[in-house]
Amino acid sequence: MRLLLYAGKGGVGKTSIAAATGLIIARQGLKTIVLSLDPAHSLSDAFDLDRSLMDKNRGKPIRVAERLWIQELDIYEEIEKNWGEVHKYISILLNTSGIEDILAEELAILPGMEEISALLYVNRYVKQKLYDVIILDCAPTAESIRFVSLPKTLEWYMKKVFSLERRIARMMRPVAKRISDIPLPEDEYFQAIERLFNRLQGVDRLLTDQALTSVRLVTNAEKMVLRETQRAFMFFSLHQLSVDAVIINRIFEDDPSSGFLGTWHKSQKEYMDLVHSYFHPIPIFSVPFYQTEVVGPEKLLKLGENLYKGKNPCDIFYEHRPYEFVSENHRHTIRLHLPFVGKDEIDLVKVGEELVIRIGNFKRNIILPRTFVSLEPKKARLEKDYLTIDFGGNNEQEERGNHC
């Protein structure tokens, strides 16, 4: 079984690529589902499905080809199914406060509810082996990060805060009516949250299981998009998810008959070189800019064939963790997998949140997690294809750079 995440900035074409991947895999004979976490909900548009059909389906999986299902989360349906007691309590609160009905329904959706609903599906689909391959069409980067960090946050919340809140509610319930017109939540509310949490158990292990889960970063050959792709790369690594491919979408192919495209072609070629220095040694795939919108199974399949060129999308394209961040006992270390790099002098320069590594002709830029931004690289060593960089001290030397 495989769990494949397609992630990237809004508008790069994640949905089309996730959909195309689903078609390719289903044709191999594997039972596949593409689950969209993007609130923009364009998965059904990619398959050119009738919108009203999708709306009537209310967020359940819908079959679009042999062995292929797609699913767009409907947050209102999820709330009814999973958040009944929680939603009921919030609605009571909202109703006692004179917020108009029409807004109350929108406001009772708390941040995180969509991500938790998606995690519940992932957990269930994997554990009940309902599909051979689960493809996630992720939300734009910021929400995707929340998605992968939620299991950890929730575990912490349940262990620490939840039980305290529950006990306080139990102790205060008899007297609360005297001090406020707001009712305290009943214990059913806490029971519902507990049940929900139990259904999430183990999902963080699934996401960080390298044999099961791979993240593919989708990007375009444009300055603004590449910056966010670098940042996503850092975040997924920080949360110990494996990125095993970078997909550059919408590459203008050379067309000497048109000056317009010629100029774009040249600029994209420059960015392609940058992509290699940002993401090496992760394999890089590319997809041409098509002459028409990629809508409908036929065009999606063509996109998929062009993207994978006979390779199997279920393969693990890169087996190593490209980088790991370790902070223990006030020691902060970054460990990078850098095969094929000679034993030249290692040159490190930190500029703002970015670390530039030069080893001979090789150059690599990485964006640092927040804890590292105020530190300086102190010592670097290359051993058996791994570069280990120790950080320490403060950033007084930042402006001069730091050469090891």
Next chain:
Amino acid sequence: MRLLLYAGKGGVGKTSIAAATGLIIARQGLKTIVLSLDPAHSLSDAFDLDRSLMDKNRGKPIRVAERLWIQELDIYEEIEKNWGEVHKYISILLNTSGIEDILAEELAILPGMEEISALLYVNRYVKQKLYDVIILDCAPTAESIRFVSLPKTLEWYMKKVFSLERRIARMMRPVAKRISDIPLPEDEYFQAIERLFNRLQGVDRLLTDQALTSVRLVTNAEKMVLRETQRAFMFFSLHQLSVDAVIINRIFEDDPSSGFLGTWHKSQKEYMDLVHSYFHPIPIFSVPFYQTEVVGPEKLLKLGENLYKGKNPCDIFYEHRPYEFVSENHRHTIRLHLPFVGKDEIDLVKVGEELVIRIGNFKRNIILPRTFVSLEPKKARLEKDYLTIDFGGNNEQEERGNHC
């Protein structure tokens, strides 16, 4: 003074258009700031600024041209400035629970903190009259919606939930140590939240003030993008913000020498017609697809001139509320401004969450807020350029459609 919001799906080019608008307005002699709420932070990239300069600036406004400043929120700086006590309490909780430092710092950013920080700036800039024009480069649609609905949610929270929590904490603090190793927040924590809320007072009135605030929806002539633009249009109207323009970015201009662009040109022309039926009578602007990435002040300015074609971006391009949703005493009504529509038969068909209105040759599609999706249009009347539609009952008749 004017507050201009540029909103739309990720990747449509909001940032470039907001930046270009800033340049045009500053050249008119007005003191202007472009504030980016997009966590992707590409505003400095649009102006081609040195990244390290931006990082050192730590989220403060930076001058990029005469009378023009840009600002990218740095959530970590905002936390230090605004969320000190709250962040401290969460950090204590996280530290008592064995979450690694490196993740704790990321996890202590709660959803909504970025949006509240941005609202604080808007409130301050308007009230202290620090700039003549404030341009917001909004986050992708889903977060933008949270941004505009937050003032209402917070007001409700502060009035109802906050004071109860505060009183409970006060009563329980002496005994809490005996029942849990988690400390209850001190009253400084509640005081800090209260101060923060006081600084937000009045910001919802600014956002819904038609003379001050206009929303411009940025979109592309593509199926998936248009759907989200329709949805954004509904949400902003629901929250009583005025949308006064729709901007279609990246229009391929006719180029008979290239078959590639010819095909795109044709498909875009079809979508342009759709745009008119979706957003009429809101004025529609368009921007060509440029031969190179729009980066740097020179190219941005050219984009701006092409977009506004001599019109003043500070004008209110459309004075009416395009639609209003009213739900009172179980009566649900939609009121649409539809000038230039004859008194033909009014035909209404609801398909899923979409309402299709036909009056003679005129056709208009609107996406409905959730409360209306389970209702049916019952009665419609056109009076003085306004179409009023009463909704009621359930959706039993949905499949047959409903003709008034």
